[in-house]
Amino acid sequence: MLGRRDLIAAAATLALAIPFVGPSAGALAQQPPIRIALIGPMSGTGAFEGQLGLEGAQAAAAIINAKGGVAGRKLELLNYDDKGSPEDGVSAAKRAIEQDNVDFIIGGWFSAVALSMKEVTRDKIITVMTSSQHPKVTEEGHKYLFRLNATSAMMSNFYSKAICGQIKPKSIAFMNVNDDWGRLELDNYTKLLGECGIEIKGHEFYNRTDTDFTTALTKLKALNPDAIYVAAINTSQGATIYRQVRQTGFRGKVIASAGNMNPKLVELSGNSLESVYSASPFVEDNGQPSMKPWLAEYRKSYKNEPSFIAALGAQGVELIAAGVAGTGGDPRAYDKIAAYLKANETPTVLGNVRFSDQGQATQPIHLVQVKSKQIVAVRD
Amino acid sequence: MDFTVFAQQIANGLVNGMAYVLIATGLTLVFGVLRIVNFAHGEFYMLGAYLTYFAGTLLGLDYITAAVLGAVVVAALGVVANKLIFWPLRRDHEFTILLSSLGLALLIANSGELLFGADPKYVESPFADEILDIGTVTLTQQRVLVFAAAVAVLVAVYLFIRYSRFGKMMRATAQNPDGAALTGINIGLVHSYTFALACGLAALSGALVGPTVMIFPTIGNWAVLKGFIVVIMGGLGSVTGALFAGLLLGVIESLGGGYISLGFMEAIGYAMIIAVLLWRPNGLFSTARGLR
Numbered sequence: 001m002l003g004r005r006d007l008i009a010a011a012a013t014l015a016l017a018i019p020f021v022g023p024s025a026g027a028l029a030q031q032p033p034i035r036i037a038l039i040g041p042m043s044g045t046g047a048f049e050g051q052l053g054l055e056g057a058q059a060a061a062a063i064i065n066a067k068g069g070v071a072g073r074k075l076e077l078l079n080y081d082d083k084g085s086p087e088d089g090v091s092a093a094k095r096a097i098e099q100d101n102v103d104f105i106i107g108g109w110f111s112a113v114a115l116s117m118k119e120v121t122r123d124k125i126i127t128v129m130t131s132s133q134h135p136k137v138t139e140e141g142h143k144y145l146f147r148l149n150a151t152s153a154m155m156s157n158f159y160s161k162a163i164c165g166q167i168k169p170k171s172i173a174f175m176n177v178n179d180d181w182g183r184l185e186l187d188n189y190t191k192l193l194g195e196c197g198i199e200i201k202g203h204e205f206y207n208r209t210d211t212d213f214t215t216a217l218t219k220l221k222a223l224n225p226d227a228i229y230v231a232a233i234n235t236s237q238g239a240t241i242y243r244q245v246r247q248t249g250f251r252g253k254v255i256a257s258a259g260n261m262n263p264k265l266v267e268l269s270g271n272s273l274e275s276v277y278s279a280s281p282f283v284e285d286n287g288q289p290s291m292k293p294w295l296a297e298y299r300k301s302y303k304n305e306p307s308f309i310a311a312l313g314a315q316g317v318e319l320i321a322a323g324v325a326g327t328g329g330d331p332r333a334y335d336k337i338a339a340y341l342k343a344n345e346t347p348t349v350l351g352n353v354r355f356s357d358q359g360q361a362t363q364p365i366h367l368v369q370v371k372s373k374q375i376v377a378v379r380d
Numbered sequence: 381m382d383f384t385v386f387a388q389q390i391a392n393g394l395v396n397g398m399a400y401v402l403i404a405t406g407l408t409l410v411f412g413v414l415r416i417v418n419f420a421h422g423e424f425y426m427l428g429a430y431l432t433y434f435a436g437t438l439l440g441l442d443y444i445t446a447a448v449l450g451a452v453v454v455a456a457l458g459v460v461a462n463k464l465i466f467w468p469l470r471r472d473h474e475f476t477i478l479l480s481s482l483g484l485a486l487l488i489a490n491s492g493e494l495l496f497g498a499d500p501k502y503v504e505s506p507f508a509d510e511i512l513d514i515g516t517v518t519l520t521q522q523r524v525l526v527f528a529a530a531v532a533v534l535v536a537v538y539l540f541i542r543y544s545r546f547g548k549m550m551r552a553t554a555q556n557p558d559g560a561a562l563t564g565i566n567i568g569l570v571h572s573y574t575f576a577l578a579c580g581l582a583a584l585s586g587a588l589v590g591p592t593v594m595i596f597p598t599i600g601n602w603a604v605l606k607g608f609i610v611v612i613m614g615g616l617g618s619v620t621g622a623l624f625a626g627l628l629l630g631v632i633e634s635l636g637g638g639y640i641s642l643g644f645m646e647a648i649g650y651a652m653i654i655a656v657l658l659w660r661p662n663g664l665f666s667t668a669r670g671l672r
Contacts, residue, residue, distance in 0.1 A: 043493070043498070044498075047493075047498035047499075048497075048498050048499040048500070051498070051499075178642075178643065204642060205642060205643065206642055207642070207643065207645075207646060209602075209646065210642075210645070210646075211593050211599070211602055212396060212592070212593065214392045214396075214634075215389060215392055215393075215633075215634050215637040215638050215642065215645070216637065216642050218385060218388045218389055218392060218638065219385065219638060222382060222384070222385045235499075235500055235594075236500030236594035236596055237594075239500065239502065239594050240592075240593045240594050243508070243509070244592075246509065247508075247509060247511065247520045247523075248518060249511055249513075249518040264499065264500075267502075268500060268501075268502045268594055270502070270508075270509065271509065272509070
């Protein structure tokens with residue numbers, strides 16, 4: 001005879017079981033989505049860049065999903081905040097892998113975050129690092145790690161040739177941020193530009209917390225160089241520097257560091273960025289088949305202008321989709337996917353990307369110039 | 381030594397220093413009259429810059445009108461902040477008030493990030509990129525405006541405190557709040573107006589400095605830090621002290637950055653605080669308690 005307690009227990013068991021029956025029954029009809037963790041700075045000083053990356057990735061995923069997804073499965077993006085800090089990046093990656101059981105990770109917008117995060121994902125999950133430029137991200141990477149952005153050495157090799165061959169200043173002075181990257185830039189370009197006969201007049205380092213640059217720029221202007229090279233990553237500092245270069249009365253050429261030209265910078269800098277050069281893997285008219293639909297989708301969904309950072313987010317999603325599609329559709333076949341991506345050129349919004357055995361991408365880089373407040377490619 | 385560069389660095393320093401003075405004046409007033417160390421002062425600077433930006437972009441106002449409107453609105457917000465937080469706490473321990481102001485600063489900065497967005501913005505001004513050549517020195521009109529407006533405002537504030545009836549009430553309150561109340565001065569009104577004046581000054585400096593740099597929701601940190609350096613150097617509560625200390629800090633930073641190393645520019649301010657605290661703990665220009 002069943003007692004009242006038994007009845008309650010049975011009812012409770014049923015109630016607990018129902019949620020588990022529901023989704024699995026549904027999954028028979030439709031494959032579960034491929035889950036991609038997007039880990040980026042969603043708050044703090046890098047929040048704007050993180051937002052752009054997220055938007056770019058979402059636009060690319062929307063296009064792929066509208067075409068039926070990858071091997072019949074939709075892409076699902078899960079967003080995590082690394083606050084631009086290594087500690088938060090590590091804990092976000094752990095949460096994505098252990099709690100949310102994601103299939104892929106896209107992250108590594110800042111080098112410091114990428115360097116710590118790759119140790120959590122080491123040989124566990126395919127990890128696509130985006131904008132970080134530090135050489136050690138791939139040098140000390142792991143078998144499932146890929147990095148999209150060109151390293152600073154690759155950028156400077158390309159850009160120095162363009163400066164010597166196309167911009168042709170007689171002399172140059174440097175205005176660089178005082179960190180690993182800024183100092184590396186100075187060393188690279190002092191050597192490379194000196195080799196082609198450009199006179200190096202001097203340099204100034206500014207701090208990452210500085211808000212006024214007139215003191216440094218006054219010194220540089222007094223050296224009377226033909227061109228001033230500005231190495232600034234942070235958009236707000238960059239915009240202030242470009243404005244103040246002109247406000248100090250400098251009328252020579254201004255050269256912006258490679259990879260750091262974006263529509264927001266142009267908007268904030270007003271006329272002072274007019275005719276300024278930079279090098280960028282991102283140009284809108286690069287002729288890639290996926291670029292036009294992505295630009296259209298991005299402009300339709302977001303109010304920001306499409307940018308290099310947004311394109312990196314898109315590229316990460318395209319790369320994962322191509323890897324899964326090219327190896328039969330299993331998102332957990334990491335060895336096969338990694339081998340496939342290293343063996344084949346992958347078409348993306350920014351061009352066809354090849355990867356080294358270490359997972360470092362080789363991307364087309366273009367010389368760009370600001371003309372009428374638009375970033376356009378400089379063709380020979 | 382190249383005289384042109386030297387003169388240029390002095391000019392840069394004087395302009396930056398005058399901006400520091402403008403920020404510090406409100407801070408020192410609030411301390412002198414109300415005995416409040418207001419960590420949220422920088423956030424009112426930030427709000428001034430943002431309100432000027434939004435008045436320009438959303439309402440389509442010209443820069444000067446937008447700046448004045450921004451300062452007036454922030455002054456009103458200052459009155460509200462005083463009524464809600466500082467006035468009820470006036471009998472509490474100084475630390476309670478200090479921590480409340482820190483809380484207010486975090487609240488405003490984070491709300492700013494939420495409301496205004498994290499992306500940097502630029503306050504458009506018709507004077508920002510127009511260059512003025514004064515002898516061998518090159519300055520933008522905006523920088524000249526920062527200096528001139530600051531001088532005008534400081535003179536007005538000085539005369540107001542020195543000669544107006546309300547200024548006398550402020551000074552009386554600064555010397556002895558209870559005594560002032562006994563003579564019939566409305567202490568509540570003095571608190572409100574002083575806060576409005578201080579916040580309005582902070583906002584005005586934000587609106588003036590805004591077009592020389594980019595603005596983002598955490599710029600208040602920078603402003604309050606510079607403000608405190610100047611106030612400690614000049615003596616807490618001393619308006620004339622703030623004037624000299626601000627200009628001194630600006631020029632020393634500029635010359636230090638120009639002739640020693642830019643890396644030390646930030647450090648110079650802190651080094652000066654330590655030196656002043658060791659040598660004249662009450663500030664370079666202090667004599668006794670009260671508003672000067």
